[in-house]
Amino acid sequence: MTLEEAIKKIQPLDEEAMEYTRARWNTLGKPLHSLGRLEEMVTQFAGIYRDKKPHLGKKAVIVMAADNGVVAEGVTQTGQEVTKTVTENMTKHNATICIMSSMSGADVYPVDIGIATDCDNPGVLSRKIKYGTDNMAKGPAMSREEAIKAIEVGIDTVAELKEKGYNVFATGEMGIGNTTTSSAVCSVLLDQSVEKVTGKGAGLTNKDLEHKIEVIKQSIALNQVDANDPLDVLSKVGGLDIAGMVGCYIGGAALQVPVFIDGFISSVAALIAIRLVPECAPYLFPSHCSNEPAGHLILDAIGKEPYILANMCLGEGTGAVMGFTIADYAFKAYWELPSFEQTNFGTYEELN
Ligand SMILES: Cc1cc2ncn([C@H]3O[C@H](COP(=O)(O)O)[C@@H](O)[C@H]3O)c2cc1C
Numbered sequence: 001m002t003l004e005e006a007i008k009k010i011q012p013l014d015e016e017a018m019e020y021t022r023a024r025w026n027t028l029g030k031p032l033h034s035l036g037r038l039e040e041m042v043t044q045f046a047g048i049y050r051d052k053k054p055h056l057g058k059k060a061v062i063v064m065a066a067d068n069g070v071v072a073e074g075v076t077q078t079g080q081e082v083t084k085t086v087t088e089n090m091t092k093h094n095a096t097i098c099i100m101s102s103m104s105g106a107d108v109y110p111v112d113i114g115i116a117t118d119c120d121n122p123g124v125l126s127r128k129i130k131y132g133t134d135n136m137a138k139g140p141a142m143s144r145e146e147a148i149k150a151i152e153v154g155i156d157t158v159a160e161l162k163e164k165g166y167n168v169f170a171t172g173e174m175g176i177g178n179t180t181t182s183s184a185v186c187s188v189l190l191d192q193s194v195e196k197v198t199g200k201g202a203g204l205t206n207k208d209l210e211h212k213i214e215v216i217k218q219s220i221a222l223n224q225v226d227a228n229d230p231l232d233v234l235s236k237v238g239g240l241d242i243a244g245m246v247g248c249y250i251g252g253a254a255l256q257v258p259v260f261i262d263g264f265i266s267s268v269a270a271l272i273a274i275r276l277v278p279e280c281a282p283y284l285f286p287s288h289c290s291n292e293p294a295g296h297l298i299l300d301a302i303g304k305e306p307y308i309l310a311n312m313c314l315g316e317g318t319g320a321v322m323g324f325t326i327a328d329y330a331f332k333a334y335w336e337l338p339s340f341e342q343t344n345f346g347t348y349e350e351l352n
């Protein structure tokens with residue numbers, strides 16, 4: 001599906017299904033609204049599925065893996081070969097996301113959307129746009145066309161997995177250097193200083209952090225980034241992993257499935273998606289708030305309040321899969337709690 005086709009398919013949530021779900025929550029044998037945002041989550045899922053009787057199906061985490069040319073500037077603690085190693089570890093149950101996903105009953109789908117070397121691994125979906133982005137400190141990270149193609153990879157991945165029976169998604173990423181690109185995008189789109197939105201990523205010394213900030217400033221200035229054009233920002237100072245996740249969010253909205261956002265990098269992708277297509281926002285769910293300095297800023301900007309505050313900053317989708325578990329609790333209560341009439345509390349009308 002093209003980006004344009006996906007945008008055209010996005011509809012507002014189904015109010016009737018949500019009304020029905022809200023009303024049903026109010027009949028259950030517990031104090032009104034006492035499950036708070038868990039109640040709202042089930043209601044919103046009903047609106048997304050356009051189904052008065054929403055059920056969670058199979059859960060998938062899509063992990064967009066890509067390299068970033070800017071790593072050549074020395075903005076990371078480890079080399080870019082780690083991107084491929086960790087991505088391949090996801091096929092052997094050796095990465096954090098696999099272990100945490102198994103707790104949530106979710107399947108992990110790593111996608112090579114731009115790893116810098118060949119990745120011939122049957123467990124990794126091969127969707128390479130190019131062998132890593134170009135170094136944004138020297139010129140644009142990618143062309144606008146490449147950014148759109150990467151977004152379409154995300155849309156198509158959601159479509160493909162929905163065909164296989166998945167109906168709830170989470171985004172994750174693996175890409176050494178992607179906190180540098182994320183901070184650049186964040187600084188431009190939120191009009192905040194680079195210092196305020198840049199952290200140590202997967203680990204840096206204070207001196208290295210100063211250098212990272214300088215590289216980001218240089219990249220933004222050199223590329224003459226247009227803050228009013230999210231695709232310009234994404235292609236010049238973003239990454240292929242971020243673009244792929246933008247596609248997952250827009251694709252999720254087009255295909256009427258909810259998508260959980262992970263940490264800093266995933267939230268930056270959600271910010272781009274919502275700036276591009278504001279109508280996709282109700283299909284997106286926060287999970288945790290990243291411990292990177294701009295974690296809260298980004299969530300505030302997209303109007304999403306995190307469910308979990310755990311000072312996590314790992315990425316890969318590790319926070320997003322905890323969102324699945326919250327959804328499990330919410331749906332379990334919604335479907336298994338007896339109504340007032342089925343209990344001996346009295347009737348709903350008597351009690352409320
Ligand atoms: C072994 C390892 C596993 C990871 N898993 C996620 N990340 C996280 O760290 C990277 C971003 O940090 P930076 O911008 O500093 O490179 C991303 O790959 C992100 O997913 C990892 C990083 C490492 C080193």
Ligand SMILES: O=C(O)c1cccnc1
Pocket residue numbers: 179201202262263264265266290291292312313314315316
């Ligand atoms: O919050 C995140 O997603 C994050 C932060 C630092 C490094 N990797 C991921």
